[in-house]
Amino acid sequence: MKKLIQFDQIHMVPDQLPVITLRDLVFFPNVVQPLIIGRPSSLAGLANALKGGGYLLFLTQKSRETENPSKRDIHRTGVISRILETTWLSNGNAEVVFEGIERARSENLNHSEASFTTKIQPLPSQASEDLVLEGNNIIQEVHRLFDEYSHLRKERSNQWDNPIISTNDPVRSAFSIFHSIELSIGEKQALLEEQDILICYHNLHKILKREIENSSNTQKNTDQLTLKDIVTKKDIDESEELSETQSEILPIDQEWVQLMSKITLASLPEKVSDRAHRELDRLKTLGPMTPESAVIRNYLDWLIDLPWKPKELETSSLEYAAQSLDEAHYGLKDLKDRILDHIAVLSLVGELRGSIICLVGPPGVGKTSLGSSIAAALDRDFVRISLGGIRDEAEIRGHRRTYVGALPGRILQGMKNSGSTNPLFLLDEIDKLSKDFHGDPGSALLEVLDPEQNKAFTDHYLELEYDLSDVFFVATANTLSGIPQPLRDRMEILRLPGYLETEKIEIAQRFLWPKQARLHGLPNDFDLTHQATQQIINGYTREAGVRELNRCISQIARKLARKLVTDDNNRNLETVGFQDVKALLGPVRHFRQNTDEGDRIGMVNGLAWTESGGEVIDVEVALVPGTGQVQLTGTLGDIMKESAFAAVTYARSRADQLGLDPQFYKNLDIHIHLPEGATPKDGPSAGITIASALISALTATPSSTDVAMTGEITLRGRVLAVGGLKEKAVAAMREGITKVIVPAANSSELSLLPPEVLEATIEFIPVRTMDEVISEALTTPGKIPYGVHEGKPLENIPQAQ
Numbered sequence: 001m002k003k004l005i006q007f008d009q010i011h012m013v014p015d016q017l018p019v020i021t022l023r024d025l026v027f028f029p030n031v032v033q034p035l036i037i038g039r040p041s042s043l044a045g046l047a048n049a050l051k052g053g054g055y056l057l058f059l060t061q062k063s064r065e066t067e068n069p070s071k072r073d074i075h076r077t078g079v080i081s082r083i084l085e086t087t088w089l090s091n092g093n094a095e096v097v098f099e100g101i102e103r104a105r106s107e108n109l110n111h112s113e114a115s116f117t118t119k120i121q122p123l124p125s126q127a128s129e130d131l132v133l134e135g136n137n138i139i140q141e142v143h144r145l146f147d148e149y150s151h152l153r154k155e156r157s158n159q160w161d162n163p164i165i166s167t168n169d170p171v172r173s174a175f176s177i178f179h180s181i182e183l184s185i186g187e188k189q190a191l192l193e194e195q196d197i198l199i200c201y202h203n204l205h206k207i208l209k210r211e212i213e214n215s216s217n218t219q220k221n222t223d224q225l226t227l228k229d230i231v232t233k234k235d236i237d238e239s240e241e242l243s244e245t246q247s248e249i250l251p252i253d254q255e256w257v258q259l260m261s262k263i264t265l266a267s268l269p270e271k272v273s274d275r276a277h278r279e280l281d282r283l284k285t286l287g288p289m290t291p292e293s294a295v296i297r298n299y300l301d302w303l304i305d306l307p308w309k310p311k312e313l314e315t316s317s318l319e320y321a322a323q324s325l326d327e328a329h330y331g332l333k334d335l336k337d338r339i340l341d342h343i344a345v346l347s348l349v350g351e352l353r354g355s356i357i358c359l360v361g362p363p364g365v366g367k368t369s370l371g372s373s374i375a376a377a378l379d380r381d382f383v384r385i386s387l388g389g390i391r392d393e394a395e396i397r398g399h400r401r402t403y404v405g406a407l408p409g410r411i412l413q414g415m416k417n418s419g420s421t422n423p424l425f426l427l428d429e430i431d432k433l434s435k436d437f438h439g440d441p442g443s444a445l446l447e448v449l450d451p452e453q454n455k456a457f458t459d460h461y462l463e464l465e466y467d468l469s470d471v472f473f474v475a476t477a478n479t480l481s482g483i484p485q486p487l488r489d490r491m492e493i494l495r496l497p498g499y500l501e502t503e504k505i506e507i508a509q510r511f512l513w514p515k516q517a518r519l520h521g522l523p524n525d526f527d528l529t530h531q532a533t534q535q536i537i538n539g540y541t542r543e544a545g546v547r548e549l550n551r552c553i554s555q556i557a558r559k560l561a562r563k564l565v566t567d568d569n570n571r572n573l574e575t576v577g578f579q580d581v582k583a584l585l586g587p588v589r590h591f592r593q594n595t596d597e598g599d600r601i602g603m604v605n606g607l608a609w610t611e612s613g614g615e616v617i618d619v620e621v622a623l624v625p626g627t628g629q630v631q632l633t634g635t636l637g638d639i640m641k642e643s644a645f646a647a648v649t650y651a652r653s654r655a656d657q658l659g660l661d662p663q664f665y666k667n668l669d670i671h672i673h674l675p676e677g678a679t680p681k682d683g684p685s686a687g688i689t690i691a692s693a694l695i696s697a698l699t700a701t702p703s704s705t706d707v708a709m710t711g712e713i714t715l716r717g718r719v720l721a722v723g724g725l726k727e728k729a730v731a732a733m734r735e736g737i738t739k740v741i742v743p744a745a746n747s748s749e750l751s752l753l754p755p756e757v758l759e760a761t762i763e764f765i766p767v768r769t770m771d772e773v774i775s776e777a778l779t780t781p782g783k784i785p786y787g788v789h790e791g792k793p794l795e796n797i798p799q800a801q
Contacts, residue, residue, distance in 0.1 A: 019115065020045045020059075031100045036093055058081055084098065139196070174201065181208070181211065241573070328369070365498055374472075390431075395409060401461060448468060500754060607708050627669065639683055685723075687711060728740075743762055745766065
């Protein structure tokens with residue numbers, strides 16, 4: 001241990017100290033200064049110093065450009081310093097306040113993998129009697145010159161009076177002057193290495209005379225101003241008053257140094273760095289209590305904290321990504337293939353921009369959780385923002401700094417939270433955006449989601465271009481109808497049609513039951529059988545996703561946990577079977593439609609596509625004596641009402657071929673109803689279903705219960721294409737339908753249906769006209785109701801060629 005005496009303090013310093021190398025700075029004894037520590041070797045040295053008593057040795061690099069200096073790049077004379085205060089920043093750097101103790105020379109400098117360490121040889125700095133007797137005149141002259149130097153440079157302040165003018169210690173005064181004057185790193189290092197203080201004062205005398213002469217010449221040039229550039233005495237008085245106020249409130253100089261260090265260490269782009277320095281210069285001219293100074297400080301903090309550095313390379317492999325996705329989600333082959341394709345391209349070209357995917361599917365299929373799984377597979381940071389209900393453009397682009405409490409938009413807030421320039425950004429519920437007089441956030445997203453524009457995204461708060469081209473955007477939506485067309489055009493649409501029964505069983509067995517059993521404290525040997533899971537899915541849930549299934553399984557786990565608590569010896573339900581489900585969940589809530597009704601007249605199965613997935617719905621038609629009115633019930637939208645009127649007109653136009661009286665409509669009222677009236681319904685895909693139900697009622701021809709259909713109808717009986725075929729096919733399989741009538745224009749989509757649907761006992765029949773639909777959907781004709789005269793048999797209707 002080395003014993004060092006600093007005024008009235010005694011420091012016991014270890015013989016071996018960690019080393020921190022400095023760029024553009026020479027540290028001196030008796031100086032207290034905050035520094036930002038950011039290089040890995042410096043952080044390692046700081047950590048070792050904190051473990052070893054808080055002492056370290058500062059050594060200055062010979063060249064500031066050297067990022068990782070070696071032994072030959074470092075001066076051997078430095079300053080032993082003590083750590084006074086350490087603050088760890090969010091970016092991993094440290095803000096540390098150091099106090100210089102004594103000069104020392106490095107002996108046997110060692111460089112490990114993490115940092116430098118060295119043996120030290122202190123170089124005591126004490127004033128000898130010869131210095132006091134012989135150097136009194138030179139010391140006083142140096143103090144006088146520094147007074148003049150400070151006045152010329154407008155840097156003199158009360159904090160320097162004590163160490164420089166009022167002290168009786170010439171050594172302390174010398175080090176204070178060394179630290180204060182603006183010299184090159186080489187000159188300051190030479191002053192530090194000179195052990196004879198008298199020689200140091202002679203050198204200071206020469207340096208101060210030189211600097212004063214240079215400052216005087218600069219002042220003369222400044223005095224040659226035009227009249228319009230001369231500052232009035234009033235402005236000078238206000239400036240001096242402001243400076244006094246600043247110095248009384250807080251140590252402004254340390255704050256400037258701290259902000260300058262943060263800006264330097266942030267590795268900002270050139271334009272951003274210039275903007276930051278301009279704002280810092282403005283901040284120096286303002287009082288610390290002015291409102292604008294707080295705005296500028298907040299702005300500088302945002303510039304510093306945003307990630308500007310180049311992206312980190314993605315290291316994810318195909319094998320790891322495939323395994324990660326399979327462990328987190330079952331099925332979803334198309335989506336997984338798309339992510340693996342992305343990784344494969346990255347492995348070949350090293351860079352792939354413009355990746356913007358929109359996951360469209362009903363609630364509960366795992367769209368949001370897929371975002372975090374994709375981020376893990378790609379080895380990227382994950383950021384999620386919910387867009388549901390956002391109606392203000394400023395939520396995306398931010399507010400301008402003229403507003404009180406202004407902040408950047410959610411895009412830049414997410415980038416700051418991620419800490420990287422290439423995160424996976426999840427835009428959740430993008431179809432729930434709204435707009436009002438505040439602006440249209442959907443239009444603001446056009447720039448964000450356009451690969452040709454987002455490389456220069458401009459936030460109103462930042463007022464600088466920010467590059468979003470490396471971000472992987474994933475949006476989620478329940479339907480495409482709520483997404484504006486220009487925004488939809490910028491995204492690659494991937495549909496998640498919902499889970500099949502077999503997929504739900506696998507999800508429940510692999511993920512849901514083990515998770516709920518663990519959360520409810522059930523033993524590991526408790527099991528949920530395949531038959532019980534199937535009964536829960538068919539009898540207690542009716543959904544495209546698995547949220548209700550998860551709630552049912554959670555309810556079963558709660559019941560079992562209660563049984564275990566009330567009776568420790570009751571382990572009869574270690575396995576939950578088919579017969580136990582009803583006892584745990586109560587009566588069955590859902591029944592398959594039309595399973596026991598037989599053939600029906602005036603009722604046909606239709607296929608609908610809702611936000612909750614595909615559904616099988618009934619269309620009912622009733623004929624009553626009347627005056628030819630058409631009544632529509634079931635909360636139908638305008639498009640569905642138009643389809644109903646088109647179906648009635650078609651039936652009237654085909655009255656002769658159907659064996660109907662051409663004037664049948666005059667004596668009948670037609671009532672068309674879609675059950676579950678509380679649920680709004682709309683769209684053209686129920687057109688052929690309404691027409692089939694109407695013809696079934698008019699001709700008393702039963703419809704098959706195992707047949708369902710979807711398609712738009714025209715006045716001439718043509719069948720047009722519809723959307724959502726995947727979801728409708730899954731719903732038909734779930735309800736036990738064996739024959740599905742689809743438009744011939746949708747035939748190409750049949751090959752894209754899930755394998756379970758294609759392998760099931762469902763027959764898909766493409767049709768082009770209503771004549772084909774009637775021949776497939778209706779059985780043998782019955783008695784024509786309400787006195788409509790019999791005509792041609794229904795089976796003799798001409799078929800379209």
